[in-house]
Amino acid sequence: MELLRFATAGSVDDGKSTLIGRLLYDSKAIFEDQLEAVERVSTQRGDEYTDLALLTDGLRAEREQGITIDVAYRYFATPARKFIIADTPGHVQYTRNMVTGNSTADLTMVLVDARKGVVEQTRRHAFLASLLRVPHLVVCINKMDLVDYDQAVFESIRAEFTAFASRLDISDMTFIPVSALQGDNVVTRSANMGWYEGASLLHHLESVFIASDRNLIDSRFPVQYVIRPKANEYHDYRGYAGRIDGGVFRPGDEVMVLPSGLTTTVEAIDTFEGPIDEAYAPMSVTMRLADNIDISRGDMICRPNNQPTVGQDLDAMVCWMTEKPLKVGDFCHLKHTTRWVRAVVREINYRLDVNTLHRDEAATELGLNDVGRLSLRVTQPLFYDSYRRNRLTGSFILADEGSNVTAGAGMLLGPD
Amino acid sequence: MEQTSGAVATGQYQLSQLAAIEAQSIHIIREVAAEFERPVLLFSGGKDSVIMLRLAQKAFFPAKIPFPVMHVDTGHNFPEVIDFRDRMVADMDASLIVASVQESIDAGRSVEEAGLDPSRNRLQTRTLLDALTEGKYDAVFGGARRDEEKARAKERVYSFRDEFGQWDPKNQRPELWSLYNGRHRPGEHIRVFPISDWTELDVWQYIGNEGLELPSIYYSHTREVFRRDGMLLATGPFVNPRGDEEVFEAVVRYRTVGDMTCTGAVESSAVTVDEIILEVAASRLTERGATRADDKVSEAAMEDRKKEGYF
Numbered sequence: 190m191e192l193l194r195f196a197t198a199g200s201v202d203d204g205k206s207t208l209i210g211r212l213l214y215d216s217k218a219i220f221e222d223q224l225e226a227v228e229r230v231s232t233q234r235g236d237e238y239t240d241l242a243l244l245t246d247g248l249r250a251e252r253e254q255g256i257t258i259d260v261a262y263r264y265f266a267t268p269a270r271k272f273i274i275a276d277t278p279g280h281v282q283y284t285r286n287m288v289t290g291n292s293t294a295d296l297t298m299v300l301v302d303a304r305k306g307v308v309e310q311t312r313r314h315a316f317l318a319s320l321l322r323v324p325h326l327v328v329c330i331n332k333m334d335l336v337d338y339d340q341a342v343f344e345s346i347r348a349e350f351t352a353f354a355s356r357l358d359i360s361d362m363t364f365i366p367v368s369a370l371q372g373d374n375v376v377t378r379s380a381n382m383g384w385y386e387g388a389s390l391l392h393h394l395e396s397v398f399i400a401s402d403r404n405l406i407d408s409r410f411p412v413q414y415v416i417r418p419k420a421n422e423y424h425d426y427r428g429y430a431g432r433i434d435g436g437v438f439r440p441g442d443e444v445m446v447l448p449s450g451l452t453t454t455v456e457a458i459d460t461f462e463g464p465i466d467e468a469y470a471p472m473s474v475t476m477r478l479a480d481n482i483d484i485s486r487g488d489m490i491c492r493p494n495n496q497p498t499v500g501q502d503l504d505a506m507v508c509w510m511t512e513k514p515l516k517v518g519d520f521c522h523l524k525h526t527t528r529w530v531r532a533v534v535r536e537i538n539y540r541l542d543v544n545t546l547h548r549d550e551a552a553t554e555l556g557l558n559d560v561g562r563l564s565l566r567v568t569q570p571l572f573y574d575s576y577r578r579n580r581l582t583g584s585f586i587l588a589d590e591g592s593n594v595t596a597g598a599g600m601l602l603g604p605d
Numbered sequence: 606m607e608q609t610s611g612a613v614a615t616g617q618y619q620l621s622q623l624a625a626i627e628a629q630s631i632h633i634i635r636e637v638a639a640e641f642e643r644p645v646l647l648f649s650g651g652k653d654s655v656i657m658l659r660l661a662q663k664a665f666f667p668a669k670i671p672f673p674v675m676h677v678d679t680g681h682n683f684p685e686v687i688d689f690r691d692r693m694v695a696d697m698d699a700s701l702i703v704a705s706v707q708e709s710i711d712a713g714r715s716v717e718e719a720g721l722d723p724s725r726n727r728l729q730t731r732t733l734l735d736a737l738t739e740g741k742y743d744a745v746f747g748g749a750r751r752d753e754e755k756a757r758a759k760e761r762v763y764s765f766r767d768e769f770g771q772w773d774p775k776n777q778r779p780e781l782w783s784l785y786n787g788r789h790r791p792g793e794h795i796r797v798f799p800i801s802d803w804t805e806l807d808v809w810q811y812i813g814n815e816g817l818e819l820p821s822i823y824y825s826h827t828r829e830v831f832r833r834d835g836m837l838l839a840t841g842p843f844v845n846p847r848g849d850e851e852v853f854e855a856v857v858r859y860r861t862v863g864d865m866t867c868t869g870a871v872e873s874s875a876v877t878v879d880e881i882i883l884e885v886a887a888s889r890l891t892e893r894g895a896t897r898a899d900d901k902v903s904e905a906a907m908e909d910r911k912k913e914g915y916f
Contacts, residue, residue, distance in 0.1 A: 192622035200859045201631075259759050259777065264752045264804045271622040273802055285779055292781040419667035426667060432632045437618070461663035469618045473631040473664070486639050510779050524784050527639070574870045586784045593788035595778040 190528035191270050193394060196294035196323065198279040200288045203300050209263065209276060212391060216265045224591040242426050257265045260290050269395040283427045284558035285510040285544060287314065288598055290586070291321035295399050298327045298390075303336045303366075306495070307349045308545045314357045315350070316543055320506060320560065322577060324402040326354075326362045329390060333382065334368040340384045341356040350524030356546060358577075361397075365390050368490060403470045404579045407511035408436030408444075410490040411526035411572075411582070416475055427483055428475035430457055434526065435574070436492075437469045438476065438556065446482060447489040447499060447572045453480040487528035489572035497582060498571045502535075503565045506576075509555040511589060511596040512579040516554045521596065525571045532587065536564040555597075562602075623811060625800050627660065632783060634664040634746070635800040639772070640787050641744035641795070642781035643647060644672040645702070645737070647916065648694070652688040652808055653748030655817055661746075662697060672722060675740075678723040679731050680707040681843045681864040684776050700759040702835040722844050724866045730914045734770040737794060738876035746788065746797050752804045762801050770791040770914030796916075797812035805860075806885050813878040825858045825876045836869030860885075 227322055236531040265276040273292035277283060291297055297318035302312050318326050328350055336342045343366045354362060365374055367386050373379035376391045388396065413431035438444070442455045457464045468474045476490065482489075491497060509515050515534060523532040540552035540561040555561045578585030587597035637644050640801060646652045646661060661670045675695055678687075694701040695828035706725050709715040709732040717723055737745060751758045761777055762787045778786055787795050803811075812819065830837045830853065831846040838844055843865050843905065846852050858881075875881045907915075 190622045192625045200812045246651075259905070262751045262802070264802075265804070266804070271804075271807075289779045289781055295784075310742045369907070400617075401615065403618075405618055413632070414639045414665075416665060416668050421669050428667075430635055430664070432628065461666040469627055471625065471632075472620065472636070475666070492754065522788065527636075531886040580782065584782045584784065586781055586786060588786050588788050592888065593786070593790065597781070598779070598781045 190266070190268075191272050191399065192273065193296060194273045194275065194288035194294050194395070195298055195394065195397060196277065196287070196318075197298045197300070198276040198277045198290065198310075198317075203279070203310075204300050205300050205368045205519055205585070208300065208329065208331065208367070208375065208390075209274060211369055211372060211375050213263060213265050215372075216391070219543055220568075225341075230369060231577060236386055254513075258288050266468075267391070267395055272394060274443070279314065280527065281310075281543070282558060284317065284560070285508060285598075287317050288321060288510075290510045291318055291323050292598065294318075294321070294323045295402060296325040296327060296394070296397060297323045298489065299587050300516075301328060301332050302344055302351070303328045303332045303342050303346065305374050307353060308348050311350070312353055314602060315359070316357060316546065319354075319359050320508075322580060322600075323378070324357070324361060324399070325395060325397050326359050327365045327390070328362065329369075330364060330366045331369055331436060333366045333373060334371045334550075338366070338373070338381045340382070343385070353582070354389065357453075363393060363397075365393065372468075384542075396519035400571050403501040404574075405434040405469060406436055406580060407495055407574060407582075408438055408442075408490075408492045409434040409574070409579065409582050410444075410476065412486055412488045412490065413482055413527045416487060426477075427481070428477050429490065430473070430475045431527065432473045432581075434494075435467050435469045435470055437467055438490075439467045440464070443493055444478070444490050445493040446484055447496070449482065449484075449488075451480075452493055453478045453482060454604050455479075487526075489526070491572070497574050498603055499570050501567050501570050503532075503567060503571065503573075503599075504538075505556065505563055505565065505585070505599040506541075506560065506602065507587070507597050508560045508601045509597050510559060511594055512557050513558045513596075514554040515587075515591070515597065521592055522590060522593075523565070523567060523585050524588070525585040526582060527570065528569070530567045530569045530571065530588075532565045532567045534563055535566050536545070538562040538564065563599075565599075573601050573603070578603065610639060611806050623807060625662075626800075626807065626813070628804065629783070629795055630660045630799040631664045633698065633785065633797065634661055636785055637741075637744045637746065637787070637797050637904075638671050642744045644744040644746065644797075645740065645742040645744040646670070646674050647733075647748070648674045648676050648690065648701075649683075649748075649818055649862060650676070650690040651748070652812060652819055652823060653750065653800060653803075655810060656803070657694065657699065657746060657748045657817060658799060659817060661816060663667045670697065670699055672746075673702055675702040675735070675736060676703070677704045677729045678706065679864050681706065681725055681866055682821055683820070683839075683859075683862065683865055683905070686820045686821050689818075693818075702736065702740065703812060704732050706732045708732075709735065713892060718845055721847065722866050724864055726864055727861050727910060727915075729916075730770075730910065733908050733916070734914050737770070743789065743794050744797055745794060746799065748800055749916060750805075750808075751801050752801050756911055759799065759913075760798060763787055764796040764798065765789065766794050766796055766914065770794070771797075772911045772914070774908065775914070791795070806882065809878060809885055811881045815881065818892055821860060822859045822862065823858055823881070825874050827854055828857055828870065829853070830855050830857060830870060837872070838869055839865060 277290040416428040539548040831850040
């Protein structure tokens with residue numbers, strides 16, 4: 190059984206909660222005690238119907254105010270796949286939450302109200318999915334029951350969305366007409382829309398091909414932790430523990446260690462169950478090397494003929510996530526793979542309007558929820574790939590030097 | 606494809622979902638060991654902490670786990686669980702710290718709650734926070750999962766706690782990709798939840814795949830119980846049925862392991878992991894909803910306890 194992580198975003202009235210509620214309920218991931226608790230609260234509040242949003246809005250403040258504040262993670266499984274939903278609020282002031290939810294997603298689900306068509310929020314969701322390079326996008330055109338299941342409405346929204354998306358970088362886009370409330374095309378194909386020949390939403394989630402989404406070409410192994418057992422049985426054992434962030438490694442492979450540039454070969458790839466023949470992203474393994482060279486956390490093991498970019502001057506798209514604005518000359522902590530460095534903002538090239546994609550080149554700072562292109566200089570070289578080539582070796586976070594809060598999310602730009 | 610990490614790959618270069626979440630958990634545990642000065646792993650003897658211990662063992666193999674294990678002992682535990690705890694820790698040659706709620710009460714740091722069969726669930730927080738301060742621990746591993754409870758669904762993998770151990774759910778650090786931010790000032794700490802993405806079913810499948818041993822109370826057995834607040838409670842030294850609470854023998858097992866005073870049993874004849882998996886898959890109640898009085902205090906009982914510094 191495979192794992193699929195998907196992100197959703199939306200506001201109270203676009204039916205997102207109903208849709209998620211239905212996926213969870215129909216796949217038996219909602220339990221009776223949860224449903225009873227929700228019904229109890231709905232009744233106490235005098236709601237006219239059971240508000241399924243209460244299932245995902247877990248915090249007291251969220252339930253009291255009827256809003257989603259934060260990313261909530263929900264889980265369900267079918268015989269085909271396990272799903273992790275990152276459910277985020279959709280308003281512009283929650284851009285940072287949408288960025289967070291999309292950062293680990295294999296797929297983003299965008300909801301469009303069939304009566305309203307493509308609105309600002311739709312465009313923002315699609316843009317953020319593209320910025321975070323979520324490999325698959327599903328556009329659910331919801332509330333089809335309220336437009337008489339009319340194919341013309343569906344086609345017109347699809348055309349409008351497709352036209353907008355041509356300005357983005359989205360490789361796989363699927364459109365599904367649904368009614369979350371009535372259940373049309375959610376779990377099973379709808380009898381009300383004979384003209385629709387595609388899969389139901391759940392079937393699509395179960396079958397979308399995700400195996401080729403990871404980078405299995407550029408071998409990258411950031412060293413996370415050095416294992417030295419200090420026991421007689423393993424007297425000379427020195428293993429480099431970490432997660433394969435790209436490509437495939439096998440015993441006997443010639444490898445290069447950065448920053449030293451020294452080369453050696455992989456002697457063994459160890460796991461608790463014993464040595465293995467090959468390791469690939471995103472496995473957590475321990476590598477032993479043939480030669481005894483000085484390697485510590487933050488170093489990068491790669492192949493001599495396929496090395497990441499090494500540099501201290503970085504260009505990146507950054508989403509700013511904290512109240513205190515980011516200005517040219519500001520310093521931050523920066524974490525990339527297994528390495529913390531300090532960074533200074535050299536230049537703000539432009540700030541991007543997440544609704545219109547307009548570039549404001551006169552911008553002098555990034556405020557909360559702003560997205561912009563920056564030039565940064567870091568205190569030590571990073572070993573990185575462009576984000577579009579590898580989401581793991583192409584991403585970084587920024588932390589405030591005073592409060593330590595996570596203040597920014599960065600996606601590195603590179604030659605490709 | 607070689608068998609890896611306790612679960613088989615589903616195809617060429619594609620991990621099964623259990624192998625994928627296992628790899629993610631190991632990544633988190635190693636990240637903590639590398640970046641913090643004094644991590645500690647909370648171990649209750651429950652199934653989630655058994656998994657935590659196994660993942661930690663895998664993360665550092667062939668070296669030993671490079672941090673101690675801590676149990677917050679309410680004094681109201683099931684004896685089977687305490688026996689199991691001591692055996693596990695000895696088998697793994699790990700070092701165990703026991704933080705005792707009874708000692709907190711004796712020292713006047715905590716006050717026993719009033720009423721019949723008072724639960725020490727909430728008192729654990731004071732004992733835990735005192736033990737963390739005393740040991741100067743800056744990272745605390747817990748086995749909480751997001752599918753357990755709605756406040757936990759909002760929890761980060763790295764959850765920041767201020768100098769009072771408080772959780773501020775409305776002001777959490779964004780958590781992107783797998784780039785965890787453990788930066789903190791002296792006196793603050795990070796709670797770390799490496800199995801956040803595991804579900805109850807995942808836990809049982811993993812226990813089955815790995816052949817992990819659990820305390821015997823997870824499996825069906827015969828026990829003297831009575832009904833209180835819709836739950837089946839076991840009779841024992843800390844749990845005294847009132848006159849109107851009829852005591853009877855039932856064939857039960859436990860889905861969670863907590864205090865005897867607040868953990869209910871479920872009627873079940875499941876004696877093997879496979880039978881439990883079938884039962885969990887068919888269950889229409891969450892594990893905490895079915896069996897935990899501590900969550901039933903109010904709609905936001907877990908959120909309120911977590912803000913104070915609970916697990």
